[in-house]
Amino acid sequence: MSTQKGREITISVLKFNPRSAVSKPHYVDYKLEETSGMTLFIALNYIRENLDPDLSFDFVCRAGICGSCGMVVNGKPTLACRTLIANYPEGKLTLLPMPAFELIKDLSVNTGKWMDGMSKRVESWVHSDHEVDISKLEDRIDPEVANDTFELDRCIECGICVASCGTMLMRPNFVGPVGLNRVARFEIDPHDKRTADDYYELIGDDDGIFGCMSLMACEDHCPKHLPLQNKIAYLRRKLVALR
Amino acid sequence: MKINYCDALVIGGGLAGLRAAVAAQKKGLSTIVLSLVPVKRSHSAAAQGGMQASLGNSKMSEGDNEDLHFADTVKGSDWGCDQEVARMFVTTAPKAIRELASWGVPWSRVKAGPHNAVINAKKTTITEEEDRHGLITSRDFGGTKKWRTCYTADATGHTMLFGVANEALKHDVDIRDRKEALSIIHEDGRCYGAVVRDLITGELEAYVSKGTCIATGGYGRVFKQTTNAVICEGTGAAIALETGIAALSNMEAVQFHPTPIVPSGILLTEGCRGDGGVLRDVDGHRFMPDYEPEKKELASRDVVSRRMIEHIRNGKGVPSPYGYHVWLDISILGREHIERNLRDVQEICQIFNGIDPADEGPKGWAPVLPMQHYSMGGIRTKPTGESSRLAGLFACGEAACWDMHGFNRLGGNSVSETVVAGMIIGNYFADYCLENDVTIPTKTVQKFVDAQDAYLDQILAYNGKEDIFKIKNRMKEIMDEKVGIFRDGPHLEAAVEELKELLQKTKHISVKSKERVGNPELEEAYRVPRMLKVALCVAKGARDRTESRGAHYREDYLKRDDANWLKRTLCTWANPDDIEPTLEYAPLDIMKMEMPPAFRGYGAKGMIIENELSAKRQEEVDSIREKMEADGKDRYEIQDTLMPFELPMNYKDKNERAGDK
Numbered sequence: 001m002s003t004q005k006g007r008e009i010t011i012s013v014l015k016f017n018p019r020s021a022v023s024k025p026h027y028v029d030y031k032l033e034e035t036s037g038m039t040l041f042i043a044l045n046y047i048r049e050n051l052d053p054d055l056s057f058d059f060v061c062r063a064g065i066c067g068s069c070g071m072v073v074n075g076k077p078t079l080a081c082r083t084l085i086a087n088y089p090e091g092k093l094t095l096l097p098m099p100a101f102e103l104i105k106d107l108s109v110n111t112g113k114w115m116d117g118m119s120k121r122v123e124s125w126v127h128s129d130h131e132v133d134i135s136k137l138e139d140r141i142d143p144e145v146a147n148d149t150f151e152l153d154r155c156i157e158c159g160i161c162v163a164s165c166g167t168m169l170m171r172p173n174f175v176g177p178v179g180l181n182r183v184a185r186f187e188i189d190p191h192d193k194r195t196a197d198d199y200y201e202l203i204g205d206d207d208g209i210f211g212c213m214s215l216m217a218c219e220d221h222c223p224k225h226l227p228l229q230n231k232i233a234y235l236r237r238k239l240v241a242l243r
Numbered sequence: 244m245k246i247n248y249c250d251a252l253v254i255g256g257g258l259a260g261l262r263a264a265v266a267a268q269k270k271g272l273s274t275i276v277l278s279l280v281p282v283k284r285s286h287s288a289a290a291q292g293g294m295q296a297s298l299g300n301s302k303m304s305e306g307d308n309e310d311l312h313f314a315d316t317v318k319g320s321d322w323g324c325d326q327e328v329a330r331m332f333v334t335t336a337p338k339a340i341r342e343l344a345s346w347g348v349p350w351s352r353v354k355a356g357p358h359n360a361v362i363n364a365k366k367t368t369i370t371e372e373e374d375r376h377g378l379i380t381s382r383d384f385g386g387t388k389k390w391r392t393c394y395t396a397d398a399t400g401h402t403m404l405f406g407v408a409n410e411a412l413k414h415d416v417d418i419r420d421r422k423e424a425l426s427i428i429h430e431d432g433r434c435y436g437a438v439v440r441d442l443i444t445g446e447l448e449a450y451v452s453k454g455t456c457i458a459t460g461g462y463g464r465v466f467k468q469t470t471n472a473v474i475c476e477g478t479g480a481a482i483a484l485e486t487g488i489a490a491l492s493n494m495e496a497v498q499f500h501p502t503p504i505v506p507s508g509i510l511l512t513e514g515c516r517g518d519g520g521v522l523r524d525v526d527g528h529r530f531m532p533d534y535e536p537e538k539k540e541l542a543s544r545d546v547v548s549r550r551m552i553e554h555i556r557n558g559k560g561v562p563s564p565y566g567y568h569v570w571l572d573i574s575i576l577g578r579e580h581i582e583r584n585l586r587d588v589q590e591i592c593q594i595f596n597g598i599d600p601a602d603e604g605p606k607g608w609a610p611v612l613p614m615q616h617y618s619m620g621g622i623r624t625k626p627t628g629e630s631s632r633l634a635g636l637f638a639c640g641e642a643a644c645w646d647m648h649g650f651n652r653l654g655g656n657s658v659s660e661t662v663v664a665g666m667i668i669g670n671y672f673a674d675y676c677l678e679n680d681v682t683i684p685t686k687t688v689q690k691f692v693d694a695q696d697a698y699l700d701q702i703l704a705y706n707g708k709e710d711i712f713k714i715k716n717r718m719k720e721i722m723d724e725k726v727g728i729f730r731d732g733p734h735l736e737a738a739v740e741e742l743k744e745l746l747q748k749t750k751h752i753s754v755k756s757k758e759r760v761g762n763p764e765l766e767e768a769y770r771v772p773r774m775l776k777v778a779l780c781v782a783k784g785a786r787d788r789t790e791s792r793g794a795h796y797r798e799d800y801l802k803r804d805d806a807n808w809l810k811r812t813l814c815t816w817a818n819p820d821d822i823e824p825t826l827e828y829a830p831l832d833i834m835k836m837e838m839p840p841a842f843r844g845y846g847a848k849g850m851i852i853e854n855e856l857s858a859k860r861q862e863e864v865d866s867i868r869e870k871m872e873a874d875g876k877d878r879y880e881i882q883d884t885l886m887p888f889e890l891p892m893n894y895k896d897k898n899e900r901a902g903d904k
């Protein structure tokens with residue numbers, strides 16, 4: 001290991017346990033020494049193991065692919081596991097839980113509950129009457145179409161687009177960029193036999209495709225670089241043409 | 244006491260658990276899935292490279308079939324696997340992938356015409372036939388005869404997981420996340436569900452069911468350097484162990500993956516090498532051909548991992564603040580290929596190491612070192628997935644030792660196993676739930692809930708000097724240092740002794756906050772002792788197995804010993820106050836094998852202590868095959884004579900292939 005001493009950094013965290021009768025939201029500052037390649041995953045675990053065993057946060061894959069660790073870092077929603085401390089030259093990071101989701105405790109929010117609701121609402125599964133015999137050859141799909149579907153299937157439900165979304169602040173019932181992306185994904189997938197009219201039923205209102213104010217913070221912050229702007233615009237044109 | 248009743252209870256919400264739940268729900272059972280995290284965040288999502296299934300669609304997989312997949316799997320396992328299970332698996336895998344396609348998994352497809360590939364570090368052009376256009380394509384992985392690994396770029400596990408989770412939602416499976424099972428409820432040798440803690444409210448509840456299926460994944464986090472997600476702590480298997488009845492099997496069989504990136508341990512998929520990436524040493528020299536001239540970087544994972552460490556020991560490692568490593572070079576595949584097919588790999592290199600692996604030359608090389616990756620061992624089951632000792636308890640996926648991987652798993656076979664086992668075991672599990680009733684009295688259920696309730700109070704009342712986080716970190720170091728890729732008797736003995744001490748120390752901790760809700764230290768305090776029990780099963784199993792087989796490599800016993808060790812290790816925790824597991828062994832029956840033990844085809848030759856039955860069975864197999872071929876029997880009939888096996892549903896139907904005559 002390198003013997004060179006790292007700089008001192010300060011991580012300021014909003015702590016609050018909504019299930020406790022005495023807990024009030026407050027900031028706690030943790031000071032620690034930066035190590036080479038330190039991410040927020042490493043820093044927060046260090047804090048829990050050495051400074052504050054009560055601090056709650058969520059990580060699963062710690063590799064930017066599961067979407068568990070969305071939080072607001074210096075005002076921007078992002079994945080904590082791939083936030084490098086070195087990218088903050090002033091050495092101070094302020095962490096808040098993501099808005100728009102139910103708070104569990106400290107930095108932990110209930111994205112799972114929200115995402116399940118969204119999935120059920122847009123019926124996020126293949127709709128088809130076609131009985132598939134799995135012993136027989138699979139349906140042929142054009143490689144480009146399969147790839148286009150995959151491009152939108154890369155969403156990891158981290159909730160960062162939802163936490164970034166201006167419409168969400170005004171319309172709590174908004175289906176969110178993630179929900180609109182999900183519709184766009186099934187709309188291209190040839191296995192799904194739903195029509196534009198079916199999708200209109202799901203998202204053809206102000207809580208759906210017509211609620212988006214095109215501020216596009218969703219796309220700016222999406223850690224998977226999904227083409228949310230294009231897809232929302234495409235769906236809106238397609239669905240507005242129906243009425 | 245809150246009791247939740249259901250017909251079928253699944254603990255674990257990754258690919259295996261969700262697929263099993265779909266099987267149960269489709270048979271009309273009320274099915275609940277419990278998961279530590281939202282199910283789409285499960286470690287299944289981390290599988291990058293792909294899923295093995297012998298479709299034989301693409302040019303380089305032409306002629307593939309179940310027999311080849313079976314042979315590769317058995318050889319890969321170093322003959323440690325259950326061959327009947329391997330047969331069940333290879334027969335169902337093509338059906339699994341086709342089912343997933345119909346559920347919307349956007350598998351990469353064959354594109355007719357020429358495309359470029361890198362094979363053995365040389366640019367090659369492969370031309371796909373017109374009549375295969377649009378079928379599911381595949382890539383190369385280590386230890387396989389054909390290009391058999393089907394994929395969606397390098398996010399295969401992610402797309403599969405979303406496909407299966409969406410299907411579970413469609414069928415109204417009751418998925419409950421942030422729920423942790425603390426103990427198994429059982430009576431008279433039968434399992435009836437679990438005591439469960441809600442990780443948001445801290446509340447204890449009972450889930451009572453006709454059958455219970457554990458699908459909680461592996462135990463990689465008992466090691467320090469691992470590719471596993473932070474939730475892979477093996478505590479699902481541990482609660483089965485703590486029944487004192489169910490056995491864990493082959494826990495010493497731990498796979499190390501050759502190419503996690505240093506220092507974070509995040510995996511760079513085997514697809515990197517499958518697609519043509521190479522390993523280089525401190526001089527930039529491609530060293531694998533020196534050790535494995537035939538298979539090179541694509542020998543099986545255990546072999547490549549050991550060769551890398553061997554090469555570093557020979558003084559050819561690259562020094563770094565984190566110790567020595569070697570380089571993985573995928574830049575030779577070209578930027579376009581990387582940006583399309585290895586995009587997550589590229590992003591991981593960029594974000595965590597500041598490297599763009601598409602940059603040519605040393606600038607784009609990624610530092611890699613073998614780390615813990617996969618648990619071949621787990622809850623011992625019969626081919627139906629039911630525990631061989633505790634009725635009504637099923638297990639599937641990495642948490643189980645269904646035993647198709649034996650002592651070494653081939654890349655692409657684990658994510659394939661999750662869904663295939665979910666289909667097969669899910670159906671047997673559902674049938675069990677249909678045929679059996681809940682007969683346990685509520686006062687027995689209460690007893691199990693009260694025991695966990697008292698245990699949590701006891702932990703909060705501990706007033707010792709030890710720190711649970713320090714105990715956990717020491718366990719991880721011991722496992723890395725003494726129970727790693729290269730093992731020997733003295734180190735393993737020391738590991739067992741120190742792990743036992745650590746387990747005793749867990750009762751001499753103190754937990755700072757006395758809250759029952761939202762207290763991460765309390766969670767560590769009840770998880771770490773369970774992790775230590777799993778670690779002890781691994782270390783003690785490894786200490787006592789005096790041979791080298793697959794991923795289990797003993798420097799003091801270099802040979803695979805078929806004469807004495809062609810058997811499974813079974814671990815039980817007979818008494819809750821014990822500080823180490825009890826080990827027993829169950830022999831594998833060579834005379835029932837379709838493929839009797841032989842040389843694997845990679846690694847050093849002549850390193851086998853043969854069992855005399857191998858030659859005898861081989862003669863028998865050869866004569867049956869010769870006779871039946873002369874009689875004009877087809878490969879299905881011959882296989883059925885050599886080693887008959889059962890499958891539920893229509894999973895035994897012949898798999899159609901584009902190349903069928």
